[in-house]
Amino acid sequence: MELNKKAKGDLAELKVAADLRARGYRIAIPYGEDWDFDLILCRDEGSFERVQVKYASSDGCVIQVQACSHSLTNGKVKATKYYTAATIDWLAVWEPSLDRCFYLPAGELGAGMNYLTLRLSPSRNNQVRGIRPAERYTRI
Secondary structure, X not given: OOOOHXXXXXXHHHHHHHHHHHOOOEEEOOOOOOOOOOEEEEOOOOOEEEEEEEEOOEOOOEEEEEOEEEEEXXXXXXXXXXXXXXXXXXXXXXXXXXXXXXXXXXXXXXXXXXXXXXXXXXOOOOOOOOOOXXXXXXXX
C-alpha cells in the first residue's frame, strides 16, 4: 500500500521519536500543526531542542532530502518555509528502506535551502568536497 505524503510524514515522526527514545532521550510533541518543528528533544541537563522531521527515500546511493516545506492553497504553492537555525535545532531524516534516522544540525542549513543530499556511497567521480556522507549524521 502506497502511503500519502501526510502518512509518510507521520510515520517518519514516529520512527524518529522511537529512535530518540531508544537513545535515552525524552521527547515532547507540540500541540497543533502551526509549529516550525515536529518534536522537542529533551536532554538530561534540561535543555530543549527543536527537531523538524522529514521522510526521504534513497536510490541506494543518495538520500535526497527536502529541506523546506510548502504551504498550499488550491493545490498551488502559496509560501515556502525554509528551515534554518532560527527555527529548528535539528533536521531529522528517516529513510524507510534502511529504517534509519539521520540528524543534521540546523547550522548546516545556512539561510535555508530547497534540498540537500546525504551520500550512502562514495561519488563515482571520487568527489569529496561538499559531500555529506550519511554515516556522519547518525548521531545527535
